[in-house]
Amino acid sequence: MTRDDLKDYIASHFGDKLTALDTGRYDPLYELKAEHLVEVARALRDDENLKFDFLCNIGAVDTTEHFEAVYNLASTTKRLRLDFKVIMSHDNPEIDSVIDIWPGANWHEREMWELFGINIRNHPNLTRFLLPDEWDQGFPMRKDWDAPDFIRMPEPET
Amino acid sequence: MALIEKVPVYAEKIPGGSIVTTTLERVLSYGRATSLWYLLFGTACCAIELMCTGASRYDFDRLGMIFRASPRQSDLIIVAGTITKKMAPRLRRLYDQMAEPRYVIAMGGCTIKGGPFYYDSYAVEKGVDHIIPVDVHIPGCPPRPESLLEGCIHLQEKIKKQKLGDWHKKVRSYDQG
């Protein structure tokens, strides 16, 4: 099942929910509405000839207008790769948890919550685990974050 | 105060006692210098270099330094690797648990001034001497095993020159200052 059959297969089966983003790269990237996330993710994992059972990574991106959560999937049996992203509003980003589909997402989502402030609905244990316990200076990975002792590297004067 | 400390105080009173104290001082500081048992404490990349220095090519044991697992029995702590803000209180507690004549080697750039993580990092403690008094700084990221050995020999020279009871003033002054 090469990349282009994957594209047509996705277009035919998940056409309405997964809209392809043309980024000119050979790995297909899709966009997904937040409310379809759990249902499409379960379908992608259980589909017979897709079998995306390996969640590589969930990356959160803070483009100053909105938040994106990017899911990178892979299939251990079918040698396939797929990425899709979910767009969220900037003021109070919220997303469903995919823990019951891929339990491996637990810590990825916890990190997203802790460093970006993206609230994860029905996540079993949303507590702080990377930053010191008495951390109170907000969400450090956001673009607009700053702190008194945060020293930025000066620009090289070329 | 270990009981051996009180000997020079009385020896001074008897005539010609000062010869005894100086030789005793030299022997005691020589003893402290030659058998430095270091604590197994490595956080980041410098820990791998610490392991390589303990291995067969550059051997620590030649200098009489063996690793001890518990802070109670070790008298040298080699801070090998980045100390983050979450790790700082633990390092301070480890240092407090060590028995009194204790020394610290700050190994690697991260322990001196934050090293490569000085700019743009919100979670790294910039320099270990904010937390514990440091005796020898070893630059390098990670420093080569030879420079670590050179640092240890440097510390041994420093201990040999120390007077008795010197290390009391150092820790007291550090905590008040």
Added chain:
Amino acid sequence: MQTQYGTLELARVFQWLHDLLVSTGIPEPWLTVVIYGLLGAMMFGVLAVLALFLVWWERKIAGHIQQRFGPMRHGWHGWYQTIMDAIKLLQKEDILVETRDKPVFFWAPVIAFVAAFLAYIVIPFGKGLVVADLNVGILYIIAVTTFTVISLLMAGWGSNNKYALLGGMRSAAQVVSYEVPMVVSILTVIVFVGSLSMVDIVKAQSGIFVLDWNIVHPLGLIAFVTYITAATAEANRTPFDLPEAEQELVAGYNVEYSGMKFAMFFLAEFVNMFTVSAIATTLFLGGWNGPFLPSWVWFLLKTLAVVLLLMLFRWTFPRLRVDQLMEFAWKFLVPVTFANLILAGIAKYLGLYW
């Protein structure tokens, strides 16, 4: 009455010393006190120096096994390294944790240190070189070697620390369950020799250089192997060094000890190792019997050979888990040693021994 000793025998020195003390004319009750006090001090001095030597020797052996040098810088091949360690440990601050159990915490290293020296009263270092030749020598040794477990338990309980407690529990279980195979393998030798006194055991093995030793007899060999395994467990050395397993329990029972208290535990462990090998030599390797060299040199050579064996164990074997340790003791060692004992009895009855 004076038995004549060879020229280089140390016993002549002690005879001369004894005559000197008697001639000073101290009244009777005090004379024995002075003599045995002097003997105790000498024994303590010899063993302390031996322990320091063993610590240095272990670090050199470990170094050479692991392709590195071991202590080199301090003296030729680092010979005064352990003396310097002792001097440094003298100066260490004695940290006393507030929540400790004060008397237990204090007396644990003292008992460990004393227990390590008790067994040497009956061990013959050479011809005539034994402090007191009790006719129940072996029974006394078996009773005394279990003293160390009390100190480990006290150390584990006294320092009020989870790791130390776990270490103390493990050491109690281990030493108790390895006591049985050790005693039974000693009994097989008693069956051969017929007497409990150590000097008689060694005398029974004198004769042709190797052929008369107990280890040469097939049953004696099995007894030797089981004895050495049980002995490594008694001395808490790898592969049975669970009480102070660094990886799991940080430093086991001596987690809270620093300075001289820790030095006492450290020296007691090495003196224990020497005790266990000394017993092995007297029982199995023919004590001080040997052709040309004086008797005490033979005794030292054989004991250091057994100590070398124990050291090689430490630097090659991984460590057993607690339940495997117990299983190995009760399910394997105890049946083997009892079978060996029965066979020894039958062999003795049929006269199949030499």
Added chain:
Amino acid sequence: MSKLHTEEFVVNMGPHHPSTHGVCRLMLTMDGERVVKIEPVIGYLHRAIEKMCENRTYVQCIPLMDRFEYVTSMSADMVFSLATEHLAEVEVPERAQYLRVIMLELNRIASHLIFYGVTAMDIGALTPFLYGLREREKIIDLFEMTCGNRLTYNYIRPGGVSKDIPPEFVPQCREVIKLIRSKLIDYEGLLNENPIWLARNKGVGVMPPELGISYGVSGPVLRASGVEYDIRRDDPYCIYDRFDFDVAVRHNGDCYDRYLVRLDEIKQSCRIIEQALDGLPEGEFKVKKINPFTFKPPAGETYARIENSRGEMGCYLVSDGTNKPFRVKLRGGSFNQLQALPYFGTGGLIADVVAIFASIDVILPEVDR
């Protein structure tokens, strides 16, 4: 008499502990010696590498990647350079590809040698640690000859490699491979049939394959449970499809198999290196037109992943057209392995937890970043 009421107590293993690799704290809830629950507490080495990458040019990020995964730092540089090359559609010259494969496989062997030493030390045998590091020093000499540093090599960069190899590299590399092959026989002789080693490792910490896949565990830990999933063969990057090597797979998923899989992988890496050394072409080792300051890949995002010695290492890179990456999300193999540990590590004694933790070979910078 009613069942003896036993109380569970919590023991802290770490953050300073001889057998945790770096600073990881395992909160063990114990019932006597039996471990009932493990709860890893991490974050002691969180140095915010991703935040720092956002304020550095692409080539300046490479030294940070070295510190992100310092046991196999070649693979960390590789994954970042691969992502940048995907974005900028830069064609890396042949010689650079071959050099990258040689360096990656050498680094994998060095990492497995450290694993071999540290696992043996955690289970009590102190000597294999010294033997493992003795061989690793030979490999470090090779790295020092080419990139000048012992641990953080900064060698693989976007567009190729930083320096060409000196002439005496190839003969000495063949020498090292021959030495490692002969020493492997000693290593296997020392531990593989050792009854105590078998007793401590066989059947301990069995990880079922479905649990592994669902928790995102990858690499030797997953292959020891019977899942034949190796990114070098399933999703070939660089020029791995030109070499023939087979994937080391074992099927009962316990600590002993994870140990054996890594020893097999050392043999496979030696095979790959030899093939790469034979086929090493002449020519450029670096794309000339990449100037560190004016290198601006077009806006876009990509996820590159490679097979590291600890599983799948990924780098999700977003660029907005400037000369600094907009967002870098790194994924190390240890992150998911440590997350899955509580689900297959409990039930044994405290000594088993140490054995299992050593067998999954977790190192903390990958987890905390």
